[in-house]
Amino acid sequence: MGDIIYTTPVVRCLKKQLLDAEIHFITKPAFKYIYDNNPYVDKLLLLKPTLAETIAEIKAEGYDYLIDLHNNLRTTLIKLRTGIESSTYKKQTIRKWLSLKFHLKLVPPTHLVDRYMETVKFLGVTNDGQPIDYYIKANHQLASLLPTTHQSGFVAFVIGATHFTKRMPNEKIISICKEINQPVVLLGGDDVKANGDQIAAAIGLTIFNACGKTSLDESVFLVSKAQTIIGFDTGLTHIAEAFKKPIVSVWGGTVPELLGVQPYMAKDVFVAGIDLSCRPCSKFGLEKCPLGHFKCMKEIPEGPITEFVNNRA
Structure with a gap:
């Protein structure tokens, strides 16, 4: 949940700074609630039961860019099979493993949001310095x-x-x-x-x-x-x-x-x-x-x- 929550500033900055862009977001069905009611997403896509179905849906949308904020095997295969120009979050997996295993401080204390923001820098998008976004779904009392x-x-x-x-x-x-x-x-x-x-x-x-x-x-x-x-x-x-x-x-x-x-x-x-x-x-x-x-x-x-x-x- 936390990883998905911290993507919201990236989506907001993309939508507010690239005024003519249409922003779609794809995630697992279990995390749909995080982006429900989010005004900065034009379309919310959910992973299909098979990777082939997900890739087919992404191809059908005709995207200009894929911004990969997960960087795992699934997203790697999506990028390879769609051939869409992409920018990928750097996980620092080895540094994290060494830091954990040997109690070293090899990972700079840079917030995940700021590391995510690096993936959209090539589009001229910058961090707006605002908190994460979450939109409550109902009028509770x-x-x-x-x-x-x-x-x-x-x-x-x-x-x-x-x-x-x-x-x-x-x-x-x-x-x-x-x-x-x-x-x-x-x-x-x-x-x-x-x-x-x-x-x-x-x-x-x-x-x-x-x-x-x-x-x-x-x-x-x-x-x-x-x-x-x-x-x-x-x-x-x-x-x-x-x-x-x-x-x-x-x-x-x-x-x-x-x-x-x-x-x-x-x-x-x-x-x-x-x-x-x-x-x-x-x-x-x-x-x-x-x-x-x-x-x-x-x-x-x-x-x-x-x-x-x-x-x-």
């Missing part, structure tokens, strides 16, 4: 999603993430929430609903567990209405950057510099994480701590997080 006690001045805490090593333990989240001076809304999917129930039970009425109760679009709406957002290395936290809200970005087994996905163009951000010889242990997260101690999350100081949040109440 706070009254239908939250109790009265949580409808203003609340903190959104995104407790979900795909992998274990990206999430704080429940007891750590509980300890942080106890020191927050505002109502807290927990956000995440069904996979962390039980975690949310445990956290809410430990604290009481100041916590509302919305995990598994709201759709993704409703969760994004709640993020857009929050006073402050706390979240891990996960898609919803990255989407929050579109709304120019204060964000606490919490990192455990992964690090933002390696992937270039530190909060983008967000002016009020606190990045929480600690230096350890074993960190990062992976690029995208693991199902358990390889060393068993999980210090990267358990030992993150709580005071700076709660101070950041309470100072923005």
Whole structure:
């Protein structure tokens, strides 16, 4: 999700700076929601069940250029078989692998958006310095999603993430929430609903567990209405950057510099994480701590997080 979200500034800059251009975007059906309602895309294409069908559709459109922001085997085959002039994102795969394997700093801390923007420089397109784009799909109402006690001045805490090593333990989240001076809304999917129930039970009425109760679009709406957002290395936290809200970005087994996905163009951000010889242990997260101690999350100081949040109440 994060990789797709960070393509939105490229699409916006292309559309706004190449006034006569028609911009199409192709992605997997699972990521369609990221570009739904996006005014800078003239047509949204979805990958077909077979590569041959996808290539046939691309050929039929008669494109002048292909901008490849993925650079994998599929996109390589698409470029070869269509023969369309293309520009390709440089992944720095070997540097990333060496950095991860030997804990070296071989990858410059350049944001993914800026690396994506390099692919359209040949067209005279430049970065406009604006945040990512995300467009909420429906006219949601706070009254239908939250109790009265949580409808203003609340903190959104995104407790979900795909992998274990990206999430704080429940007891750590509980300890942080106890020191927050505002109502807290927990956000995440069904996979962390039980975690949310445990956290809410430990604290009481100041916590509302919305995990598994709201759709993704409703969760994004709640993020857009929050006073402050706390979240891990996960898609919803990255989407929050579109709304120019204060964000606490919490990192455990992964690090933002390696992937270039530190909060983008967000002016009020606190990045929480600690230096350890074993960190990062992976690029995208693991199902358990390889060393068993999980210090990267358990030992993150709580005071700076709660101070950041309470100072923005």
